Amino acid sequence: MAEPTRRRVPIEPGFFTIPDDAGAPPRLLGSRCRACGEHFFPRRVVCARCLAEACDDVELGPHGTLWTYTWVHVPFFGQKRAAGAGYAVGQVDLPEGPRIQTVLSGAEGEFRIGMPMTLELETLRETPEGEQVVIHRFRPDRAGARA
Amino acid sequence: MKLENVAVLGVGQVRFGVHRTKSAIDLAREAGQLALTDAGIDLREVREAFVGYIQPAAMLGIKAMKEFGLTGLPVTHVENASATGLVAFREAAHAVASGRAPVALALGFDKMSEMARGGQGGRGIGRDSIDSVILPAAYFALWAMRRMHERGTKPEHFAKIAAKNWNHGALCPVADRQADHHVTPDEVLASAKIAEPLTAMMACPADDGAACAILARPEIVRRLRPGRPLVRVLASALQTETYTPGHTFVGPVVGPATMSRDTANEAYRDAGLGPDDVDLALCHDAFANEELEYYELLGFCAEGEAEKLVEEGQTALGGRIPFNTDGGLIARGHPGGPTGLAQIHELVVQLRGEAGRRQVEDARVGLAHLVGGGSVCTVSLLARDA
Numbered sequence: 001m002a003e004p005t006r007r008r009v010p011i012e013p014g015f016f017t018i019p020d021d022a023g024a025p026p027r028l029l030g031s032r033c034r035a036c037g038e039h040f041f042p043r044r045v046v047c048a049r050c051l052a053e054a055c056d057d058v059e060l061g062p063h064g065t066l067w068t069y070t071w072v073h074v075p076f077f078g079q080k081r082a083a084g085a086g087y088a089v090g091q092v093d094l095p096e097g098p099r100i101q102t103v104l105s106g107a108e109g110e111f112r113i114g115m116p117m118t119l120e121l122e123t124l125r126e127t128p129e130g131e132q133v134v135i136h137r138f139r140p141d142r143a144g145a146r147a
Numbered sequence: 148m149k150l151e152n153v154a155v156l157g158v159g160q161v162r163f164g165v166h167r168t169k170s171a172i173d174l175a176r177e178a179g180q181l182a183l184t185d186a187g188i189d190l191r192e193v194r195e196a197f198v199g200y201i202q203p204a205a206m207l208g209i210k211a212m213k214e215f216g217l218t219g220l221p222v223t224h225v226e227n228a229s230a231t232g233l234v235a236f237r238e239a240a241h242a243v244a245s246g247r248a249p250v251a252l253a254l255g256f257d258k259m260s261e262m263a264r265g266g267q268g269g270r271g272i273g274r275d276s277i278d279s280v281i282l283p284a285a286y287f288a289l290w291a292m293r294r295m296h297e298r299g300t301k302p303e304h305f306a307k308i309a310a311k312n313w314n315h316g317a318l319c320p321v322a323d324r325q326a327d328h329h330v331t332p333d334e335v336l337a338s339a340k341i342a343e344p345l346t347a348m349m350a351c352p353a354d355d356g357a358a359c360a361i362l363a364r365p366e367i368v369r370r371l372r373p374g375r376p377l378v379r380v381l382a383s384a385l386q387t388e389t390y391t392p393g394h395t396f397v398g399p400v401v402g403p404a405t406m407s408r409d410t411a412n413e414a415y416r417d418a419g420l421g422p423d424d425v426d427l428a429l430c431h432d433a434f435a436n437e438e439l440e441y442y443e444l445l446g447f448c449a450e451g452e453a454e455k456l457v458e459e460g461q462t463a464l465g466g467r468i469p470f471n472t473d474g475g476l477i478a479r480g481h482p483g484g485p486t487g488l489a490q491i492h493e494l495v496v497q498l499r500g501e502a503g504r505r506q507v508e509d510a511r512v513g514l515a516h517l518v519g520g521g522s523v524c525t526v527s528l529l530a531r532d533a
């Protein structure tokens with residue numbers, strides 16, 4: 001990498017990892033119930049399925065399968081205009097179980113239900129201190145892109 | 148539980164739309180006064196009130212009730228996102244059924260147009276949070292895309308439902324959207340794209356409005372309004388989600404859709420009725436594809452047959468089971484807090500036989516359904532005495 005990466009900070013703490021290597025995929029911060037084995041995202045204390053207070057911290061992803069998606073033509077909340085031609089939103093099933101609803105990266109027409117997806121971090125903006133504010137999103141899993 | 152001895156004494160609704168010169172409290176007062184007049188009482192007769200809105204403001208329900216006078220009555224705030232008004236109605240119905248209040252009032256109001264202009268999606272949604280980045284339109288579009296994948300549903304099906312609701316709205320004096328021409332599915336499909344496959348005319352507007360219902364023990368209704376058809380509340384069910392794999396905990400959440408099936412089944416069981424007994428239904432059609440799903444989830448056709456129901460026009464006025472006879476959220480409008488009470492207003496007008504050009508012939512049983520973000524679902528069943 002030619003120039004050093006700026007420090008990256010999450011839009012909200014507690015949802016995903018930020019690897020030191022900017023080329024490495026992030027992981028989602030989830031939970032696994034010791035009693036029944038169910039996985040959850042985001043982290044929780046009590047199992048939503050068996051109600052045991054037995055959730056261990058685990059990291060989930062970064063790979064999954066596209067369950068559904070849409071191409072959105074209207075702006076995000078709090079913004080007047082959609083950036084460019086729009087953006088995709090989808091739900092991605094992780095092999096561990098949880099279904100993750102996020103913004104997707106990719107072009108209109110690129111998405112197919114059932115396609116493999118990989119997690120990445122998107123930079124939303126920079127803080128006055130020069131930090132990059134990032135959020136997790138999935139993108140189509142292009143050949144050779146796996147970490 | 149089955150509700151015994153609860154009847155509708157009065158209803159009132161302000162026409163939904165953008166009301167720039169009126170405050171939310173002004174709208175609430177107008178709707179409440181209409182309901183009190185329809186009931187033939189003043190506030191002294193009301194023994195308990197439940198007030199719903201989703202705009203981020205504390206105490207507004209008690210302030211709104213002061214517009215009708217200060218009588219010391221108990222007032223409780225109710226908030227359950229889009230389902231708010233119908234949940235306030237549920238509380239009023241149970242207050243009467245339990246014997247706690249012989250007469251109870253449910254009032255809903257909101258100015259969603261101002262919330263939309265401010266870039267705020269309602270209470271608890273800010274820009275800088277994980278929850279803020281996905282719009283409800285996108286969320287429901289995800290349902291639509293999955294449905295199309297699994298069932299071969301076409302955008303034309305959604306467009307036909309939206310056009311129906313626009314055309315129903317044109318027959319309803321308190322609907323926001325009253326088109327001056329017959330709306331066609333092609334017109335709906337040609338409107339601005341929001342989120343594939345949804346277009347602007349398949350989506351509800353961001354409205355201002357207010358609506359009110361007053362419930363009472365049947366003998367009180369008979370005494371105050373002799374000769375008027377008696378409309379009873381048979382059941383009012385409320386559920387949040389039961390955990391199933393695939394539940395999304397982050398972002399706008401109103402599903403999975405099976406929550407509607409579970410809640411409707413509870414209401415049918417409580418009322419001792421089934422879908423075949425229902426003459427008209429109002430549902431949460433914030434986006435047209437939702438209505439298609441609810442045909443199945445509320446039990447009006449078998450799984451996979453909703454498209455056929457649309458193609459045959461069975462859910463339009465004159466069909467087997469008319470849906471959203473006042474235009475639904477798409478045309479009557481969706482201010483938030485009052486939406487469910489507008490549904491009650493329409494059911495009562497229909498069951499009394501006072502719906503004019505949009506009257507469902509011999510309507511005896513009506514169903515109201517709403518979902519709300521979070522996620523929550525409520526279903527009420529009303530019936531006119533034979």
